Amino acid sequence: MTFAWQLARRADRMNPSIIREILKVTERPGILSLAGGLPSPDTFPAEAMRVAADKVLREAPREALQYAASEGYAPLREWVAEHLGRQGMAVSPGQVLITTGSQQGLDLCGRLLLDAGSRVLVETPTYLGALQAFAPNEPQVDEVASDDDGPVPEALAEATTRGGDRARFLYVLPNFQNPSGRCMSEARRAALVDAAQAAGLPLLEDNPYGDLWFDTPPAPTLASRWAEGTVYLGSFSKVLAPGLRLGYVVAPSALYPKLLQAKQAADLHTPVFNQRLVHEVIREGFLDTHVPTIRARYAKHRDAMETALRRHLPSGCHWTSPQGGMFFWLTLPSEIDSLALLPLAVEAGVAFVPGAAFYARTPQANTLRLSFVTLAPEQIERAVALLGGVLKDVLARTPVLTP
Amino acid sequence: MTFAWQLARRADRMNPSIIREILKVTERPGILSLAGGLPSPDTFPAEAMRVAADKVLREAPREALQYAASEGYAPLREWVAEHLGRQGMAVSPGQVLITTGSQQGLDLCGRLLLDAGSRVLVETPTYLGALQAFAPNEPQVDEVASDDDGPVPEALAEATTRGGDRARFLYVLPNFQNPSGRCMSEARRAALVDAAQAAGLPLLEDNPYGDLWFDTPPAPTLASRWAEGTVYLGSFSKVLAPGLRLGYVVAPSALYPKLLQAKQAADLHTPVFNQRLVHEVIREGFLDTHVPTIRARYAKHRDAMETALRRHLPSGCHWTSPQGGMFFWLTLPSEIDSLALLPLAVEAGVAFVPGAAFYARTPQANTLRLSFVTLAPEQIERAVALLGGVLKDVLARTPVLTP
Incomplete structure (x- = not known):
């Protein structure tokens, strides 16, 4: 007989992270993922960490x-x-x-x-x-x-x-x-x-x-x-x-x-x-010199994505170029549900996070989040081109409601 | 005007750790503390950690x-x-x-x-x-x-x-x-x-x-x-x-x-x-050779405390020699409240954790916990001697109930 656990009521409110579930799918080789919020590992100061770990474990191990x-x-x-x-x-x-x-x-x-x-x-x-x-x-x-x-x-x-x-x-x-x-x-x-x-x-x-x-x-x-x-x-x-x-x-x-x-x-x-x-x-004072290198790098990534979005996205898509951080937020033509778009995008080789995941009560279905810091600028160009292609395909197939 | 925060009901159930509060008092210089449950830092494999940290940060920093x-x-x-x-x-x-x-x-x-x-x-x-x-x-x-x-x-x-x-x-x-x-x-x-x-x-x-x-x-x-x-x-x-x-x-x-x-x-x-x-x-397989060294060390500490307890504690105190782990548990004569004993012990230069802290509902006041792994064996001997002295003083002042 299988033992039946009684869970606390709050367990009903715990759910798998939608982003983590999406990431599982998109971590397949060959997928260009704009989904994760992962900082670029190129910014990790591995050598400074190595020197510091050595020092701490030599000088104050106890x-x-x-x-x-x-x-x-x-x-x-x-x-x-x-x-x-x-x-x-x-x-x-x-x-x-x-x-x-x-x-x-x-x-x-x-x-x-x-x-x-x-x-x-x-x-x-x-x-x-x-x-x-x-x-x-x-x-x-x-x-x-x-x-x-x-x-x-x-x-x-x-x-x-x-x-x-x-x-x-x-x-x-x-x-x-x-x-x-x-x-x-x-x-x-x-x-x-x-x-x-x-x-x-x-x-x-x-x-x-x-x-x-x-x-x-x-x-x-x-x-x-x-x-x-x-x-x-x-x-x-x-x-x-x-x-x-x-x-x-x-x-x-x-x-x-x-x-x-x-x-x-x-x-x-x-x-x-x-x-x-x-x-x-x-x-x-390490951060005084280190953080500006991250800023410069991410600004270039932001520029690459801004350029790619302008080049590849169909009209009717809107965004504001971010002045910092890690994300672009896209508003698509209102007839597009980004959650339904995702499998098509993944099939084409690109991933994002549907915006609905970020609303507590009233999701806005025609939004999505793109991270510009994980991929290299040339990968961003390629990924956004793929996304633009999928969007154009979908829009071509979507009946336009005439007034 | 001071802003008044409304806390969740559960905040009433959160309390400072009695042990951590005691540790604050007993971390004064000169106190021999048998209170904390701290492993002996002599057992920490600092060099193995240092080598491993170096390797991890060289080979897989990202x-x-x-x-x-x-x-x-x-x-x-x-x-x-x-x-x-x-x-x-x-x-x-x-x-x-x-x-x-x-x-x-x-x-x-x-x-x-x-x-x-x-x-x-x-x-x-x-x-x-x-x-x-x-x-x-x-x-x-x-x-x-x-x-x-x-x-x-x-x-x-x-x-x-x-x-x-x-x-x-x-x-x-x-x-x-x-x-x-x-x-x-x-x-x-x-x-x-x-x-x-x-x-x-x-x-x-x-x-x-x-x-x-x-x-x-x-x-x-x-x-x-x-x-x-x-x-x-x-x-x-x-x-x-x-x-x-x-x-x-x-x-x-x-x-x-x-x-x-x-x-x-x-x-x-x-x-x-x-x-x-x-x-x-x-x-x-590091632990296969490392853990036996911890066992051997702690067994010696256990022996030192067992010997010291036998030598210095007054009659009416009971304990069972532990066959592993880190703690002795003492039962004192029933008229002694270990919580009241603690300030006297600290004054004499030794600390322990009163047993009452470890009971969910019905504290047994004449119990206390002694860690045998944090201090060196010769410090254990000295600490238990101090504790024995305090106990004997208290017992001498405590009226014995005649039947």
């Missing part, structure tokens, strides 16, 4: 390999506070919690702030991984009307109190958003924070891509405008390497102790070897 | 530093399956989920199996970290009567159905338990699994210390007797190094997909650099 503080490695917490300070945020090291990637930051914040049935607000579209992180807490996820500049401040008051149940926070990714690539203007940031303060709505600000600007840095963070009402998430994944799983949360002091307890319960602490390794790499 | 599969690094999953196979468990690599320490395994299992108010069974005493991992799910934690051989099988049926609400699982640590040091006999394992199967009660088997036996290996795991009803947790923390945060879950195939989704939501994946590093260290 500390680097032992259990450590749940808060994180003190010099790394100090580095983060100082780094953010240079960007206009007043952060004390005591507010910094080192996490196992910023995905864990999302998870811990969800656990600390969301009850079953409580409301959480997100942008449209929004980062899929955040929806996954929040889901096990069984919240009701509500969308805030958003435009090319991010969430619309005027929509915040109503969204906060909709249905009589106050939303617990707004999850927002202001810089080169995943998936839309958009970056909030300074005016929008000011208006959004004003609206959030007026509505008594805390903010969960996610900033994995902020350092990846091409021409000008983004405006100051939301946290710099409203420190006590904002939890800020940062990451080393996009400026160093994601495989080390190293991120951080900056939390108001009212929240920090409980966040720390959630962290202890989750994995005791983030691998201290990784923390010391990264600190050794960055302590003398 | 893979070691990139995002990776949530399941874990395939060759490491295969190693785990093969390693457990040699211990009599039939495990396929597809059942192995690599976790960020086995604390994360506890967390994921709690999230997947526990609803608010649902019942979970634990031993008396039990591992404090497991109680912390389960707490955010707001379960009702019930104790199963236990003796020197672990949970009493005859108590299982009633405990499973107590109050009409079926317990979701029994959390059990059969090998050299933290905190009691006890190791379940083969007969007890057989009887416990029979009782669990009869009661339809799944098992969560935690085995961080099973390789640390001194004279004879422990009997086969519970999972080897009842694979489909048992989730098994393993760890590299005690045989290699805890600072890498590397553990694993072996789950029945009925449970694996949801466990994987919970893992994705929690931190995407465990640092793949750490996984490749450890696999590189252990792939050619």
Whole structure:
């Protein structure tokens, strides 16, 4: 007789990542994938890591390999506070919690702030991984009307109190958003924070891509405008390497102790070897020279994709050229469902992520996300040409509704 | 005006680790601490790690530093399956989920199996970290009567159905338990699994210390007797190094997909650099020669503590010499509360963990845990002498109740 496990109710809310399922299909040899959000491995500073790993394991093996503080490695917490300070945020090291990637930051914040049935607000579209992180807490996820500049401040008051149940926070990714690539203007940031303060709505600000600007840095963070009402998430994944799983949360002091307890319960602490390794790499200003090389590289990739899109996409497709980050967001002619398009594209040898995956409630079916950082520029040209061909085929076969 | 955060209800159940709070006090210079459960850093294979880190970062930097599969690094999953196979468990690599320490395994299992108010069974005493991992799910934690051989099988049926609400699982640590040091006999394992199967009660088997036996290996795991009803947790923390945060879950195939989704939501994946590093260290049989050196070292420490306890502790104190693992569990004369004893001990220069921390419901106040692996044997002698002195002082001042 097979034993029957009884699962927690929240298990119904856990689902495989659509992106990861797509990636499985698209990792077949020969597929040019614009789907994954993988940083270019050419940017990983392997040699600096190797030298630093050697140094850490020679000089402090007993500390680097032992259990450590749940808060994180003190010099790394100090580095983060100082780094953010240079960007206009007043952060004390005591507010910094080192996490196992910023995905864990999302998870811990969800656990600390969301009850079953409580409301959480997100942008449209929004980062899929955040929806996954929040889901096990069984919240009701509500969308805030958003435009090319991010969430619309005027929509915040109503969204906060909709249905009589106050939303617990707004999850927002202001810089080169995943998936839309958009970056909030300074005016929008000011208006959004004003609206959030007026509505008594805390903010969960996610900033994995902020350092990846091409021409000008983004405006100051939301946290710099409203420190006590904002939890800020940062990451080393996009400026160093994601495989080390190293991120951080900056939390108001009212929240920090409980966040720390959630962290202890989750994995005791983030691998201290990784923390010391990264600190050794960055302590003398490595990122000051390294990050500009990533920016220059990704700007070229962005240019290659912009050129290819203009060359190969049929009329009726729209996008805004991103000013940083890793993604183009395409709006296709309204009769095209990108989810139905995907198998045809994969057959032709190119993959993307259908936009529907990034909407909490009301998917916009004629959208899709393209990463411009994983493939080389000449591969991008080829991949976009394939995508353009598939789109033209589909449009030729789609009956045009005459008015 | 200070912004007021609304926390999730589960935040009330999150509390600072008593052990970590004690450790803060006892990490003052000059305190001989028998409190922490820290492996001896003399056992960390720093040189092998250094060589392996160098190799991984030279030969596979792009893979070691990139995002990776949530399941874990395939060759490491295969190693785990093969390693457990040699211990009599039939495990396929597809059942192995690599976790960020086995604390994360506890967390994921709690999230997947526990609803608010649902019942979970634990031993008396039990591992404090497991109680912390389960707490955010707001379960009702019930104790199963236990003796020197672990949970009493005859108590299982009633405990499973107590109050009409079926317990979701029994959390059990059969090998050299933290905190009691006890190791379940083969007969007890057989009887416990029979009782669990009869009661339809799944098992969560935690085995961080099973390789640390001194004279004879422990009997086969519970999972080897009842694979489909048992989730098994393993760890590299005690045989290699805890600072890498590397553990694993072996789950029945009925449970694996949801466990994987919970893992994705929690931190995407465990640092793949750490996984490749450890696999590189252990792939050619390193543990076959390394683990025996840890056993020999810890056996000497155990002997030193046994000798010191016999020499310095007043009559009325009881313990069983552990046959493996890291801990002695002391039962003091019944009039002594070890929590009240701790400040006196710290004042004298020695620290321990009061036993009350390890009970889910009904603390036994006259117990305490001593780690024998962190201090050197001569420090153990000195520390136990100090503890004995404090105990004798307290007993001399405690009025003896005459019958």
